[in-house]
Amino acid sequence: MKQIFVYADSLSWGIIPMTRRRLRFEQRWPGVLEAALLKSGWQVRVLEDCLNGRRTVFEDPFLPGRNGQSGLAQKIEMHSPLALVVLMLGTNDFQSVHPHTAWHAAQGVATLVRIIRQAPVEPGMPVPPVLVVVPPPIESAKGPAAAKFAGAADKCVGLAQAYREVCAALDCGYFDAATVTPSSRVDGIHLDVDQHTLLGEALAIPVAKIIGECIRPEIREDDLSSEATRTLLRLHLEGMHAASPPGGVFALDYSGLKQLDVTVWTAWVGDAVVGVGALKDLGNRVGELKSMRTHPRFLRRGVAASLLEHIIDVARSRGMTQLSLETGSGPAFEPALALYRRRGFIEGRAFAEYRKSDFNRFLHLALR
Numbered sequence: 001m002k003q004i005f006v007y008a009d010s011l012s013w014g015i016i017p018m019t020r021r022r023l024r025f026e027q028r029w030p031g032v033l034e035a036a037l038l039k040s041g042w043q044v045r046v047l048e049d050c051l052n053g054r055r056t057v058f059e060d061p062f063l064p065g066r067n068g069q070s071g072l073a074q075k076i077e078m079h080s081p082l083a084l085v086v087l088m089l090g091t092n093d094f095q096s097v098h099p100h101t102a103w104h105a106a107q108g109v110a111t112l113v114r115i116i117r118q119a120p121v122e123p124g125m126p127v128p129p130v131l132v133v134v135p136p137p138i139e140s141a142k143g144p145a146a147a148k149f150a151g152a153a154d155k156c157v158g159l160a161q162a163y164r165e166v167c168a169a170l171d172c173g174y175f176d177a178a179t180v181t182p183s184s185r186v187d188g189i190h191l192d193v194d195q196h197t198l199l200g201e202a203l204a205i206p207v208a209k210i211i212g213e214c215i216r217p218e219i220r221e222d223d224l225s226s227e228a229t230r231t232l233l234r235l236h237l238e239g240m241h242a243a244s245p246p247g248g249v250f251a252l253d254y255s256g257l258k259q260l261d262v263t264v265w266t267a268w269v270g271d272a273v274v275g276v277g278a279l280k281d282l283g284n285r286v287g288e289l290k291s292m293r294t295h296p297r298f299l300r301r302g303v304a305a306s307l308l309e310h311i312i313d314v315a316r317s318r319g320m321t322q323l324s325l326e327t328g329s330g331p332a333f334e335p336a337l338a339l340y341r342r343r344g345f346i347e348g349r350a351f352a353e354y355r356k357s358d359f360n361r362f363l364h365l366a367l368r
Helices: 029-039 072-079 104-119 158-169 193-212 227-243 303-317 331-342
Strands: 002-008 044-050 084-088 130-134 173-176 217-221 261-270 273-285 286-294 322-327 361-365
Touching: 002 029, 002 072, 002 193, 029 044, 029 193, 044 072, 072 104, 084 217, 104 158, 130 158, 130 193, 130 286, 130 331, 158 173, 158 322, 158 331, 173 193, 217 303, 227 261, 227 286, 227 331, 261 286, 261 303, 273 303, 303 322, 303 331, 322 331, 331 361
Parallel strands: 002 044, 002 084, 084 130, 130 173, 286 322
Antiparallel strands: 217 261, 261 273, 273 286, 322 361
């Protein structure tokens, strides 16, 4: 059973425009999404956390608890393991009490994505991927909420593009709800019942793609005796040399990985080695991440993320307070850099015996 967590506001809560009533679960887009996935053969459960008036990261001056940051990390912890988090917020950032633009809402979404990725989930549980859904643009607000959303149609201009840029920078999923439905014909803000159906059915496609790509490999400590492991390590070294300038490769070879201060793990799916990673103890409670490589047939399926989480858990259990790594620059290294940034690594100074150059990069993660 895969669990999908929807974190949103009244558009997803299912408020019936011009009323204070709520659509039934099977009418709301999260319910429509669950039904569409079940019909396609997926064993899923959609969990809703949809609060009327919720902003991305801003306070409501009249109602408490509407800041989207409030308790989000703990909710991810509580509902884990999660196969996906769907984030659909931003509409309330444009209420008349706020001066915000699309840029502000997009930065708020970026903050929430980072909170999700750094939530204190239990060891061995995955950091869930995030799909950001851009709410449809607010049109001319009508009815009881008109004063609350006065000027919102102008303030939300450019929202889809602002969200797209943030999602690209954070390497998370993106879906523009306006590609399948506008906002409500009744109040210009929320969604009508048929629009919930359109959105839920449309989201089933990208959601199935995301949850279908992720796998949960078995992580094993490795003594390098397996030919499959040695083959993957040779592939790793060849890739590093091909993408690096002369003298720019610091990857450990077989003899380096056999040293007593290095532990190697491999990720397995059945009888196949699909990934490798290592931890080197630098002393002074600092560890170094080494030899991270995913087999080409298993790229972008969560292998590296699973290995990284395992190594972080081990480093923390060994009393390490910092995990550092050295890597390169350029297109070949961007997917790995995106993974490390998602997990909270921050670029910083050279460490150990490394020297800074125009090519190499140094990232660090504080272990708490």
